[in-house]
Amino acid sequence: MPIFGRIFDMKAIYARQSKDKKDSISIETQIDYCRREVYDEDYEVYQDKGFSGSNTNRPAFKRLLADIKKQRISQVVIYRLDRMSRSLLDFAKLMELFQKYDVKFLSTQEKFDTTTPMGNAMLSITMVFAQLERETLQCRIRDNYYARGKKGMYLGGKAPFGYDKVETSLDGKKTYKLIKNETDSQIVEAIFNWYVNQGLSISAIGRKLNELNQSHDQKLFYAGNLTRIIRNPIYVSANADIFHYYQSFGCQITNPIEDFQGQNGCFLYGKNKSTSEGRTRANMSEHTLSIGLHQGFIDPDTFLSAQSKINQSNSISRLGTGSKSWISGLIRCGICGYRMSVKTSVNRDKHTGEVKANYLYFCCNGVRYGAHKQPLPKHGIVVNAIENAVEHQLLKHAALKKDLIHQFVQTNTREQNQLKIDLEKINGEIHNVVEAIAQGNAVVQSYMNEKLETLDQQKKEIQKRLIEFESRDQSENHFSMADLIDQWKTYELPMKKKLAALFINEITIFHQEEGDSIQIKWNYDFSKPAISL
Incomplete structure (x- = not known):
């Protein structure tokens, strides 16, 4: 919208010449042409000699813009459009500035005059082409960004926490490569370990790191930066499982599965979106995943377990972050259906005020909300009392199913990873053969059927070997109900919390005057034969 209320009503003549040449128009000649257009009105001359029109960083030109913003100028007159700028984008920005301050514009040679309908039409056309150039430039920048990502180049900005960046070259172009920071990478490894293996919540991890005086870019750890670390595939030694994980979300993957050898980390790049809860990742199908040049240091199974946990937002919400009870977050009021939280009651000595004891109670959140x-x-x-009742029921069920086994995540060997890669390739070949059979003649179909049988046999052999891997050393990598019964009393709260979430879906408390009762909804039907969870 134009700004009115001009202090002065003066016209400005602008002239520019980069070099003195025989065939170039001198600044004096440019000014003479412009004077013919201003007649006897007041004007001021702004001239830049020895400056290129490729940018707007010129002393007299900057002074002209400053006077326009001070509302001293009513019209700008130039000899030719390229005297103002040789950049269409810069010229479009100037026109937007002129419109904002209600400044007319006239070019003597092109007869570009914004005081006339034709001049305004030409201005509109110029602005359309300027917008096209802006969008073309944005596409070039984006395409270059994605091209760098496909080559595994670092995409810019600060090195992610846990890495340092060093200058290198790729295909003759300067770029940066990430190298492991021995100190910070140990913190990243600890974050994944606490989150996946010890059952700590993200908030608890943040508190623990801050208590240890650790920092992230000289800032405290909090849920936001910890979540970004856990989500970031830059740390994972990407194997075939990582390929399949991101493929399942519709992510665009630039590398073939053969490149996922369980060594290098990945770059995940694409659009972000803002929500009322802050900046989040958009739909994964709008993202691209590329293998980087750097080494990953988080085991893929640990990384995937972390993604599974963080993706189960409902389960995480139900599990709660409380550190006072191993069943906090699982408790619901049987009267109103609201969740129940833990509150502390302090018993003090009446005379001295000294704390004698602390008591923990479950309180219904529905009371607060009416x-x-x-x-x-x-x-x-x-x-x-509630914990004891739940513990009794849990151990009672465990005693009935001592042979029930929960299989922990196993570490992928290179041979396993290669088998998964081979399986993916064979599935692709089978798909191509089926397509050929559908479109070919009888001779082709006969040949392709033989090919299909061979591929199917290879597929079965690979699947058999993968099953052998999964069953190998199972006794050393499992948790049984018998373990739970024998070791329950020795478990710390995080481990009890983890096991409670594994077996219990929800605990409902019926709080009544005649007495309290509980009802447990299990994740596993204990009446069925024992199976691996």
Whole structure:
């Protein structure tokens, strides 16, 4: 929208000449042509000699723009359009500035005059072409960005936490390569270990790191930067499982599966979107994954376990982040259906005020929101009593199914990874053969049928070997109900919390005056024969 209320009503003549040449128009000649257009009105001359029109970094030109913004100028007159700028984008920006401050514009040679309908039409056409050039430039930048990503080049910015960047060259072009920072990478490894293997929440990990005086880019760790670390495939030693994981989300993968050898990390790049909850990743189909030149250092199985955990937002919400009870987050009120949280009651000495004991109670969140309509009983719901009741039921079920096994994540060997790569290639070949059979004649179909049988046999052999790998050393890599019974009393709260979430879906408490009762909804039907979870 134009800004009105001009202080002065003066015209400006602008002239520019980069070099003195025989065939070039001198600054004096340019000014003479412009004077014919301003007649007897007040004007001021702005001239730049020895400056190129490729950019707007010129002293007199910058002074002209400053005077326009001070509302001293009503019209700008030039000899020819290229005296103002040789860049269509710069010229378009100038026209936008002129329109904002209601400044007319006239070029004497092209008869480009914004005071006339034809001049305004020409201005509109110029702005359209300027927008086209902007979009073309953006496409070139984006295409170059994606081309760098496909080659595994570092895509710019600060090195991710856990890495340093060193200058290198690829295909004769300067770029950067990530190398492992021995100190920070140990923190990243600890984050994944605490999150996956020890069952700590993201908030608990942040508190632990901050207590240890660790920092992320000289800032405290919090849920946001920890989540970005856990989500980032730049750390994973990417193998065939990583390929399939991102492929399942529709991610565009630039490398063939053969490149996923369990050594290099990945770059994931694409559009981000803003929501009311902050910046988040958009649909994965709008992202591209490329193998980087750097070494990953997080085991792929650990990485995938972390993704599974962080993706299960409902389960994480239900599990809760409380550090006072191993069943916090699983408890629901049987009266109003709201979740229940742990509150602390302090018992102090009446005379000295000294704390004698702390008691933990479950409190219904529905009371706070007015959803709990029934009067509350006089007695509270003691956390220790509910935990004991749940523990009794859990161990009772465990005793009935001592042979029930939970299989922990196994480490992929290189041979396993290669088998998965071979299996993917064979599936692709089978698909191509089936297509050829559908389109070919009888002779081709006969040949392709033989080929299909061979591929199917190879596929079965690979699947058989993968099953052998999965069953190998199972006794050293499992957790049984018998272990739970024998070791339950020795487990710390995070481990108990992890096991509770594994076996229990929900615990409902019916808090009534005549007494409390609980109802447990299990994740596993204990009446069925024992199977691996």
